[in-house]
Amino acid sequence: MSCNCKSSTLETKDPRFQQLDEIIEKYKDQSGALSPVLHEAQNVFVYLPESVQIYIAEGLNVPLSEVYGVVTFYSLFSTEPRGKYVINVCLGTACYVKGSGKIMERLKKELGVEIGGTTEDGLFTLKGCRCLGACGLAPVLTINEQVHGRLTEDDVPSLVRLYRAKEEQSVN
Amino acid sequence: MEIYRSHVLVCAGTGCTSSDSLEVRDELNKELNRLNLDKEVKVVEVGCFGFCNLGPNIVIYPEGTFYCRVKPQDVKELVEEHLLKGRIVNRLLYNEPETEVKVKDFDNIEFFSHQKRVALRNCGLINPEKIEEYIAHEGYFALAKALKEMTREEVIEVVKKSGLRGRGGGGFPTGLKWQFAYNTPGEVKYVVCNADEGDPGAFMDRSILEGDPHSVIEAMAIAGYAIGAQQGYIYVRAEYPIAVQRLGIAINQAREYGLLGKNILGTDFNFDLDIRLGAGAFVCGEETALLTSIEGHRGEPRPRPPFPAVEGLWKKPTLINNVETYANIPAIILKGPEWFSSIGTEKSKGTKVFALAGKINNTGLIEVPMGTTLRTIIYEIGGGIPHGKKFKAAQTGGPSGGCIPAHLIDTEIDYDNLIALGSMMGSGGLIVMDETDCMVDIAKFFLEFTQEESCGKCPPCRIGTKRMLEILERITEGKGTPEDLENLEVLANTIKNASLCGLGQTAPNPVLNTLKYFRDEYEAHIFDKKCPAGVCQALLTYVIIAEKCKGCGLCARVCPTAAISGKPKEPYVIDPEKCIKCGTCIEKCKFGSIEKK
Numbered sequence A: 001m002s003c004n005c006k007s008s009t010l011e012t013k014d015p016r017f018q019q020l021d022e023i024i025e026k027y028k029d030q031s032g033a034l035s036p037v038l039h040e041a042q043n044v045f046v047y048l049p050e051s052v053q054i055y056i057a058e059g060l061n062v063p064l065s066e067v068y069g070v071v072t073f074y075s076l077f078s079t080e081p082r083g084k085y086v087i088n089v090c091l092g093t094a095c096y097v098k099g100s101g102k103i104m105e106r107l108k109k110e111l112g113v114e115i116g117g118t119t120e121d122g123l124f125t126l127k128g129c130r131c132l133g134a135c136g137l138a139p140v141l142t143i144n145e146q147v148h149g150r151l152t153e154d155d156v157p158s159l160v161r162l163y164r165a166k167e168e169q170s171v172n
Numbered sequence B: 001m002e003i004y005r006s007h008v009l010v011c012a013g014t015g016c017t018s019s020d021s022l023e024v025r026d027e028l029n030k031e032l033n034r035l036n037l038d039k040e041v042k043v044v045e046v047g048c049f050g051f052c053n054l055g056p057n058i059v060i061y062p063e064g065t066f067y068c069r070v071k072p073q074d075v076k077e078l079v080e081e082h083l084l085k086g087r088i089v090n091r092l093l094y095n096e097p098e099t100e101v102k103v104k105d106f107d108n109i110e111f112f113s114h115q116k117r118v119a120l121r122n123c124g125l126i127n128p129e130k131i132e133e134y135i136a137h138e139g140y141f142a143l144a145k146a147l148k149e150m151t152r153e154e155v156i157e158v159v160k161k162s163g164l165r166g167r168g169g170g171g172f173p174t175g176l177k178w179q180f181a182y183n184t185p186g187e188v189k190y191v192v193c194n195a196d197e198g199d200p201g202a203f204m205d206r207s208i209l210e211g212d213p214h215s216v217i218e219a220m221a222i223a224g225y226a227i228g229a230q231q232g233y234i235y236v237r238a239e240y241p242i243a244v245q246r247l248g249i250a251i252n253q254a255r256e257y258g259l260l261g262k263n264i265l266g267t268d269f270n271f272d273l274d275i276r277l278g279a280g281a282f283v284c285g286e287e288t289a290l291l292t293s294i295e296g297h298r299g300e301p302r303p304r305p306p307f308p309a310v311e312g313l314w315k316k317p318t319l320i321n322n323v324e325t326y327a328n329i330p331a332i333i334l335k336g337p338e339w340f341s342s343i344g345t346e347k348s349k350g351t352k353v354f355a356l357a358g359k360i361n362n363t364g365l366i367e368v369p370m371g372t373t374l375r376t377i378i379y380e381i382g383g384g385i386p387h388g389k390k391f392k393a394a395q396t397g398g399p400s401g402g403c404i405p406a407h408l409i410d411t412e413i414d415y416d417n418l419i420a421l422g423s424m425m426g427s428g429g430l431i432v433m434d435e436t437d438c439m440v441d442i443a444k445f446f447l448e449f450t451q452e453e454s455c456g457k458c459p460p461c462r463i464g465t466k467r468m469l470e471i472l473e474r475i476t477e478g479k480g481t482p483e484d485l486e487n488l489e490v491l492a493n494t495i496k497n498a499s500l501c502g503l504g505q506t507a508p509n510p511v512l513n514t515l516k517y518f519r520d521e522y523e524a525h526i527f528d529k530k531c532p533a534g535v536c537q538a539l540l541t542y543v544i545i546a547e548k549c550k551g552c553g554l555c556a557r558v559c560p561t562a563a564i565s566g567k568p569k570e571p572y573v574i575d576p577e578k579c580i581k582c583g584t585c586i587e588k589c590k591f592g593s594i595e596k597k
């Protein structure tokens, strides 16, 4: 590849790329390193923009097409920026029969976004997923790693308010 | 070791932590400190008891008293009454739903009394983050026995004789699989644990990993010894953060104790484990796709044969089993194959863990002997269907399975009986549906799932499921034609025969199975343009039952399209032209006077 990504100013200034160097170093000599590196890189960068994918491809010495192929195959890897809180509504069978569709609809209305969208303030991204393994509490959603279960449609506004309030507190 | 007069077991599984069980634990510790009981009573975090719906759950030993839905503000009373004065706190006991009787002993609750715990033997009993507690419950005894008293061949023989079959869905005899991996010559072999648990509605593996991670680690080491492998991988879904964390802790502890690593227990056997995370692709639960994923590629399946036991991870012989399959192994080695095969039916030995969910009173995790009837599971363990509704069907086998209809409720559940009904055991999700669930809609739901999760490598699965889904969408929108049913069947059989991996080969099952048992429902959608269960929006009309309507006008106020009109204190009416069938009015009506027909 002819681009000089490593020496570009963006990446030398951004301390997250140093972290990425460490991650690449940790896994470089293992077989099957790509996927753990992507997981950890996403934890650092929140998502996997092209610059990060190129950096990883060079660091692990694998074709960029391979990196891109893997990133786009798995739904947990994201190439788009995400909100601070990712709301994942379970649309698995148990949750479906207990009405998770209505909860999704209500969230769309409450946040004013479609599935996959992020609110304008960058706070929430709304996603759907298939079974979080908390089916005993259906219907279920997670906000980042926190599980919220036994929900009704009417719990949605207060849940959103709860996280908005949290955010205001942390700002003040 | 310190001796305590009482132990308070607090569930720290995913279900109960999301209902704040960790706050309850903190509050317990605070109260015990305040009353100077902290030297007499010990609070222990344990894995899932299975009764997730009632969380947070706690059990107080030695009495074995089960308290449910315990909130942090209940703790003070609980400590003062039960732990200080020895008086049961009645209001926090469990209520049997059928009889309304309060039950205090763990073992007398119907939910637990029909169960037999083998794979879940330690879940809810020990602290999963302490290897000492696992060892105190005979943990790693089976590994010691295998390494010191048994040859590799003897270990395989015991697993074969036990009759254990794979719990990941297929039901392949585990001992035979071990034998194949053993037979393939090779310096380097691998042992892999499939903890991808992709079937929606299933959380057995999650609970085992969260509640008893060492049982899986121990079994994988035994498998490594038997087939001649030195390295193992556990492939866990990233959606299970608590399981991943506890597995990590457990692996480190096992290394510290010399139970993983070099020269295990002073023998010349070396074995170590690493965790690999899934990244949200259902097809990666399929074994060849899983191996491709561990190798760091797109998780696409490969044709079999060659089977993984011959050519698996990095082309080396690889043994791959499911979490629950492994969790049975230490018990089999310790108690013997005869003990294990005395449980269950002729061709399905041992127990099976099921995740009970959907329209059932007691949702949660249960383990029962193979051959238990669906009736026992639903009415005795599960406590029946809520709100007096009628039982319609139980879905098993996830997107590869089907629905067992109400008239077959006395079916004894094992691998072969379920296959005979056109469903399958799957990994153990059991989702109960009542009269308000539409079977055409459920079939559509599963096809949407497989359509989305198809990796796209082979056309029958990629395109065929799409065409089937389109037909189902038409039917649920009231645009179905009589030929549709036949077309569905033709497509289904082609996809089954021509797909590359299990995902495509089983994707049509939910359709074929519901066509077999609920054909009248399909026909009602196509010919009468009606959805008997009242689910498919396009086929419903909303009406106000004049006799029941009190004329309060609430429905008219909440209707987003102003389709409802009327005068106060007189029955209101809905204009079907304006009605968008959103259902808001039904939810708000306090008198149940609005119906979907």
Ligand SMILES: Cc1cc2nc3c(=O)[nH]c(=O)nc-3n(C[C@H](O)[C@H](O)[C@H](O)COP(=O)(O)O)c2cc1C
Pocket (backbone or CB within 6 Å): B165, B166, B167, B168, B169, B170, B171, B172, B174, B194, B195, B196, B197, B198, B199, B282, B283, B284, B285, B286, B287, B288, B320, B321, B322, B323, B325, B326, B427, B501, B502, B503
């Ligand atoms: C589409 C598909 C998804 C699967 N998902 C899982 C899964 O999530 N967990 C699992 O243990 N097995 C799953 N399997 C079965 C595995 O391919 C494999 O049979 C199993 O891991 C073998 O372990 P066992 O013999 O112990 O059951 C799946 C199979 C298919 C075709």
Ligand code: FES
Pocket (backbone or CB within 6 Å): A090, A091, A092, A093, A094, A095, A096, A130, A131, A132, A133, A134, A135, A136, A138, A140, B200, B201, B202
């Ligand atoms: S189906 Fe929603 S958590 Fe399992």
